[in-house]
Amino acid sequence: MCLHKADSGRNYADAKLIDKYNYFSDYLIKEGGDCLNTANDLLTIRNLTTSFRIKETYHAAVEDVSLSLKKNEVLAIVGESGCGKSTLATSIVGLYNTVNTKVTGEIFYNNQNLTQLNDEQFNSLRGNHIGFIFQDPLSALNPLMRIGEQIAEGLMYHTKLSKQQRQERVLELLNQVGITKPERVAKQFPHQLSGGMRQRVVIAIALSCKPSILIADEPTTALDVTIQAQILDLLKVLQSETETGIILITHDLGVVAEIADRVAVMYAGEVVEEAPVQELFTNAKHPYTRSLLNSIPQTHSENERLEVIQGMVPSLMNLPREGCRFSARIPWIDASAHERNPQLHEIAPGHFVRCTCWKHFHLEGEEGGGTV
Amino acid sequence: MEQHNNEIVKFDNSPPTGIQVVLREFKKDKVAMLSFFGITLLIVVILVASMFLNQEEILKIKLLERFTEPGVNGYRLGADEAGRDMLGQLVIGAKNSILIAFAITIITSVAGIALGIIMGYYGGFIDNLFMRIIDFFITLPSLMIIIVFVTIIPKYGVLELILIISLFQWMSTARLVRSKALSEGKRDYVNASKTMGTSNLAIMFKGILPNLSSILIVEVTLNFAGNVGIETGLSFLGFGLPPSTPSLGTLVNYATNPLVLSTKWWVWLPASILILILMLGINYVGQALRRAADAKQRMG
Ligand SMILES: Nc1ncnc2c1ncn2[C@@H]1O[C@H](COP(=O)(O)OP(=O)(O)O)[C@@H](O)[C@H]1O
Ligand code: SF4
Ligand SMILES: [Mg+2]
Numbered sequence: 001m002c003l004h005k006a007d008s009g010r011n012y013a014d015a016k017l018i019d020k021y022n023y024f025s026d027y028l029i030k031e032g033g034d035c036l037n038t039a040n041d042l043l044t045i046r047n048l049t050t051s052f053r054i055k056e057t058y059h060a061a062v063e064d065v066s067l068s069l070k071k072n073e074v075l076a077i078v079g080e081s082g083c084g085k086s087t088l089a090t091s092i093v094g095l096y097n098t099v100n101t102k103v104t105g106e107i108f109y110n111n112q113n114l115t116q117l118n119d120e121q122f123n124s125l126r127g128n129h130i131g132f133i134f135q136d137p138l139s140a141l142n143p144l145m146r147i148g149e150q151i152a153e154g155l156m157y158h159t160k161l162s163k164q165q166r167q168e169r170v171l172e173l174l175n176q177v178g179i180t181k182p183e184r185v186a187k188q189f190p191h192q193l194s195g196g197m198r199q200r201v202v203i204a205i206a207l208s209c210k211p212s213i214l215i216a217d218e219p220t221t222a223l224d225v226t227i228q229a230q231i232l233d234l235l236k237v238l239q240s241e242t243e244t245g246i247i248l249i250t251h252d253l254g255v256v257a258e259i260a261d262r263v264a265v266m267y268a269g270e271v272v273e274e275a276p277v278q279e280l281f282t283n284a285k286h287p288y289t290r291s292l293l294n295s296i297p298q299t300h301s302e303n304e305r306l307e308v309i310q311g312m313v314p315s316l317m318n319l320p321r322e323g324c325r326f327s328a329r330i331p332w333i334d335a336s337a338h339e340r341n342p343q344l345h346e347i348a349p350g351h352f353v354r355c356t357c358w359k360h361f362h363l364e365g366e367e368g369g370g371t372v
Numbered sequence: 373m374e375q376h377n378n379e380i381v382k383f384d385n386s387p388p389t390g391i392q393v394v395l396r397e398f399k400k401d402k403v404a405m406l407s408f409f410g411i412t413l414l415i416v417v418i419l420v421a422s423m424f425l426n427q428e429e430i431l432k433i434k435l436l437e438r439f440t441e442p443g444v445n446g447y448r449l450g451a452d453e454a455g456r457d458m459l460g461q462l463v464i465g466a467k468n469s470i471l472i473a474f475a476i477t478i479i480t481s482v483a484g485i486a487l488g489i490i491m492g493y494y495g496g497f498i499d500n501l502f503m504r505i506i507d508f509f510i511t512l513p514s515l516m517i518i519i520v521f522v523t524i525i526p527k528y529g530v531l532e533l534i535l536i537i538s539l540f541q542w543m544s545t546a547r548l549v550r551s552k553a554l555s556e557g558k559r560d561y562v563n564a565s566k567t568m569g570t571s572n573l574a575i576m577f578k579g580i581l582p583n584l585s586s587i588l589i590v591e592v593t594l595n596f597a598g599n600v601g602i603e604t605g606l607s608f609l610g611f612g613l614p615p616s617t618p619s620l621g622t623l624v625n626y627a628t629n630p631l632v633l634s635t636k637w638w639v640w641l642p643a644s645i646l647i648l649i650l651m652l653g654i655n656y657v658g659q660a661l662r663r664a665a666d667a668k669q670r671m672g
Binding site: 093095097099119122123124125126127128130131132134135136139140141142143144145153154157158202205206208 | 495496497559560561563564565566567568569570571572579582583585
């Protein structure tokens with residue numbers, strides 16, 4: 001028996017019921033029940049592989065990814081550009097082109113396998129249960145539609161609100177995302193707003209139907225630094241108010257430190273490390289994670305040099321499909337140290353690392369040898 | 373919260389849609405402005421006047437009044453070789469030409485826009501299939517085929533003419549719309565609409581279509597001018613409307629008679645001038661609209 005209680009998270013008034021469920025799933029865990037983790041999960045991704053067809057052959061941009069998102073949790077997905085983060089996100093909400101994309105594996109939400117849905121089924125789910133925030137707020141808004149209409153669009157499809165009620169909800173949402181003159185902004189067009197305001201509007205659209213999951217693909221990348229901070233604050237506040245589960249995609253570890261509860265690090269289509277945020281920042285293990293952390297500019301560092309990771313993410317067609325995909329970018333590590341077929345291992349509760357030979361890893365210029 | 377106030381950008385008065393840009397463009401371009409009002413007035417006058425005319429009376433043959441000169445016997449623009457009033461014929465002919473061009477433009481635009489958006493939005497197999505069909509239609513010598521059709525169809529009238537011309541005129545609109553919809557469909561706001569659960573139909577016609585409106589207005593306007601030209605051309609050649617239904621083309625056709633051409637100017641000159649004015653005027657308007665559409669792209 002497996003209790004999928006994802007939907008109950010949508011009903012904010014039912015906090016008591018949720019507690020009961022939590023208690024129940026804890027009980028199940030103690031009793032060794034069969035849905036130890038999934039009971040608490042909003043979204044469960046199992047062995048997801050997404051491949052694009054390039055010249056008649058399929059190349060996986062996301063390979064064998066398993067992740068889960070819990071209610072009221074911010075799961076950050078980090079990695080350089082081209083690691084497959086956006087592909088993962090679009091696979092979840094079915095935004096891929098079905099002609100040249102192949103998605104295998106399972107994505108469970110609410111007892112439904114999202115990889116099996118057709119367009120129509122997705123339409124009743126998207127917006128309603130899963131909200132999506134895009135990277136560039138200008139292109140994510142229709143230039144010829146008033147802000148108010150764009151926010152009301154989802155309400156029109158997913159709720160039975162009257163026009164008047166929709167109008168009120170639009171103003172309420174604009175207010176909620178911190179826009180000071182909702183009546184005026186609702187009547188404006190996207191180009192009349194600043195970048196930060198636009199992103200607030202995009203967030204308002206994503207939140208309009210009170211989704212239980214919010215997927216944000218680099219929501220702050222297109223914004224300047226001060227606005228970035230405001231938008232992150234806003235997301236944090238909204239999350240605590242609405243108990244939404246958020247998948248936050250970013251390449252910025254600063255953002256992760258600020259807002260995430262749990263982090264999955266992706267490299268070349270694979271999850272290489274997954275850990276609670278504290279654990280990741282203090283006890284990162286995988287060479288890629290450590291290289292990423294090492295490349296954050298440190299203001300108090302005596303080392304003037306900005307550390308970078310050598311090389312770049314290989315393109316889809318040049319991706320090594322065997323062995324560790326990262327080994328080419330740490331050439332100072334002896335070839336014999338690498339594992340042939342690295343697997344995810346749980347090295348501490350909730351802390352997964354791909355491969356065991358991270359024990360032999362050291363950053364360039366560091367002392368060699370194992371640290372564990 | 374106060375800090376967000378300065379996020380509201382100053383250019384509050386900037387044009388929300390293309391309409392202001394178009395108005396500005398027309399204000400700057402006096403010829404286009406004049407053309408716009410002139411053409412609108414002309415079309416309205418022609419359509420209204422034709423409603424009050426007694427077509428049968430005008431088209432009745434009165435051999436005694438043959439080639440009456442303008443201004444004589446109440447024939448303000450004279451009469452043709454069958455004694456029919458030229459002014460009346462001009463109004464009826466112009467009405468027929470304009471309505472036919474309108475009908476063709478509407479049919480081809482609706483078909484071209486719908487097909488183009490579907491092709492551009494869905495891509496893949498549908499797109500490929502219709503692209504081949506369009507290529508096929510474009511390679512056909514349409515004028516020849518129309519002429520053949522007109523000669524072999526036993527009883528053809530206004531409706532048949534409209535349909536036959538439409539059959540060969542939808543491709544350019546479909547291609548234009550398809551290419552624009554293709555690029556527009558890749559924009560994030562389309563994906564954003566999808567993530568809100570908007571249906572494909574609504575995305576295509578409520579989301580993408582308005583964003584193509586500026587180029588579509590230009591395309592449709594210029595197509596209209598083109599269709600006036602095609603219909604009058606065919607009628608002039610004798611493959612358009614039957615002689616019993618006058619059009620601007622059939623009136624100009626009188627000029628093929630050397631006697632009429634050299635001495636009876638009132639029979640063919642007014643229709644020729646009217647065609648010239650219509651085509652030039654519509655084209656001026658179309659050009660101004662095109663510039664406005666470009667200016668919007670530059671500003672956007
Ligand atoms: N539609 C597509 N067709 C082919 N290749 C794609 C497509 N989308 C993404 N890719 C490739 O998949 C890889 C991952 O891309 P993406 O998910 O956008 O990475 P990220 O969001 O982490 O920057 C890249 O190599 C990219 O070139
Ligand atoms: S040491 Fe292990 S984790 Fe590091 S690159 Fe080699 S195989 Fe991969
Ligand atoms: Mg991306």
